[in-house]
Amino acid sequence: MKAEYINPFLESAKIVIEQMIQIRPATGHLGVKDxxxxxxxxxxxxxxxxxxxxxxxxxxxxxxxxKIISAMMGGYVISEIDEMGRSAISELGNMISGNASTILFNQGIRVDITPPKVLHSAQSAGFATQKALTIPLIMDGIGELDIQVLIAS
Structure with missing residues (x-):
């Protein structure tokens, strides 16, 4: 697993998060975890x-x-993640991945992305535990977003 696989996603996530919620995230430590x-x-x-x-x-x-959904909706406070919230958080992942695929294309790597799936713990039964290259983005006043890349080839 190569560390450079995660860099386009990290770069894209920083840009998208800053645009969407006006916070410049800090980068945590790169690692491999289950x-x-x-x-x-x-x-x-x-x-x-x-x-x-x-x-x-x-x-x-x-x-x-x-907190991210609230910031994306102009500060509207939400107390639960409803269909609109799932759509917003899904779109955040889609924007990050779309920008990352453009970065990869510019590096000579062709990759297509699938539409995002938003999963809660209960819905993840079909997802096998596996090792991933991971890096957290730390957003001041909001918390952490873990970027995890699972590359088969």
Whole structure:
């Protein structure tokens, strides 16, 4: 697993988050860890096909997701993640991945992305635990968004 696989997603996430919620995220430490679904967590899963095959998974706690959704909706306070909230957080993952695929294309790597799937812990039964290259983005006053790249080839 190569560290450069995660860089386009990291670069894109910083840009998109700054545009969408006006916060410049800090970068945590790169590592490899098991992707495990835990309670009160949301996962945005996007498939990668082409010269890179696998998944990009964005993981965040429900509390962090609500703060991001609220910021995306102009500060409207939300207390639960409804259909509109799932759509907003899904679109965030889609925008990050779309921009990252453009960065990869400009580096000579062709990759297509699948539409995002938003998963809560209970919905993740079909997702096997596997190792991922991971890096957290730390958003001041909001929390962390984990970027996890699972590349098959």
């Amino acid at each position: 992707v495990k679904f835990v309670e009160n967590y949301i996962w945005i899963q996007i498939g990668l096909n082409g010269q890179m095959n696998g998944d990009i998974v964005f993981g965040l706690s429900e509390q962090v997701a609500m």
